[in-house]
Amino acid sequence: MQYIKVIFSFINIKEYQQDLFINELADIGFNTFEDTHKGFAAFIDEDSYSHMHLNDVLVQFEDEFEYSYTVTEIEAENWNEEWEKNFEPLIVDDSCYVRATFHEPQPQYQYEIVIDPKMAFGTGHHQTTTMMMQYILDTDVKGQSILDMGCGTGILAILASKKGARELTAIDNDEVCYLSAIENTELNNIDNIIAICGGKEVIPAHNYDIILANINRNILLDQIPVYAEVLKTGGLIFFSGFYEAPDLQMIKDACEAFQINYCDHKKIGDWVAAQFKKA
Structure with a gap:
């Protein structure tokens, strides 16, 4: 299976506007989001992607902030490389340690969770x-x-x-x-x-x-x-x-x-x- 990666760059976007934008993208099938220096990257499987649906979302925000975006295809086998570059361990309330399979265990925390996202939302971040x-x-x-x-x-x-x-x-x-x-x-x-x-x-x-x-x-x-x-x-x-x-x-x-x-x-x-x- 191939995936579509859409990289968004913004000028003068506020946090709540970006959150609303991500929420709208999730509603049309985008299920993983990664922060970038100028915005974020959004991922969706190729079969679920629709440029028309994406454009419908973009129209909703065209008067609220300036943006640009690029669309690329990535192979499924490249997905691990994509998220390994961006996935950092997470510590919640000094008692729960969330890591990926390629991170070292940290037994000093009461609860340790190993997560392999595989394009699914929910790494704790x-x-x-x-x-x-x-x-x-x-x-x-x-x-x-x-x-x-x-x-x-x-x-x-x-x-x-x-x-x-x-x-x-x-x-x-x-x-x-x-x-x-x-x-x-x-x-x-x-x-x-x-x-x-x-x-x-x-x-x-x-x-x-x-x-x-x-x-x-x-x-x-x-x-x-x-x-x-x-x-x-x-x-x-x-x-x-x-x-x-x-x-x-x-x-x-x-x-x-x-x-x-x-x-x-x-x-x-x-x-x-x-x-x-x-x-």
């Missing part, structure tokens, strides 16, 4: 993933049943498993993410994560103690009624992938309709992660 990991580190998940929606590489489910979660279901509607989650589960010697490819329609008829959902506002709003069905009374939901205003209030309103109450939230840059509890 994005603010939303980092905040979700912080919530998991701060939460007693031992013996809990957990649903991870929009699992990407499976990093959140893997961390929860390492913290003692009893059983985990990891779901993503992107086949690359689904396969990546399976591979990363094996890399971390974990046997209690079941990966499923699909959306809300494939969520098992099961009662979960905790739901992790790091996606985006619109998908979260669409899926909250299903989360409410499968979340146990007293269960927790951790959301991320949206902004403080107006997104957080929209999430709160949608949850209140199902007696899922807001507890608190974190913020890094313009991104928010929030904790809710089912009454």
Whole structure:
């Protein structure tokens, strides 16, 4: 399989504008993003790429900032070289060390996660993933049943498993993410994560103690009624992938309709992660 690499360069772009731009690109199939000196590179598999869809996104931002871009094709076998050049180990809250297979282990950290992205979103470096990991580190998940929606590489489910979660279901509607989650589960010697490819329609008829959902506002709003069905009374939901205003209030309103109450939230840059509890 070949991939399309689009390198964007910007003039006078603000952080929140770049985040919004990346979010729109993700909605049309781009699933990996790497910072560059003047902007970022975005990757998508060739079969999913549409110049028309890309142009539709660019039109939305043409009056907000100046940009230029180049489009190139890369072979699948070159993908490892691409991300190895840019993937740096990550330390979250001085207790979780996220590394790739080519980094040396660091046994001084309580939790170590090995991630091979393979074009899937979720190495822990994005603010939303980092905040979700912080919530998991701060939460007693031992013996809990957990649903991870929009699992990407499976990093959140893997961390929860390492913290003692009893059983985990990891779901993503992107086949690359689904396969990546399976591979990363094996890399971390974990046997209690079941990966499923699909959306809300494939969520098992099961009662979960905790739901992790790091996606985006619109998908979260669409899926909250299903989360409410499968979340146990007293269960927790951790959301991320949206902004403080107006997104957080929209999430709160949608949850209140199902007696899922807001507890608190974190913020890094313009991104928010929030904790809710089912009454």
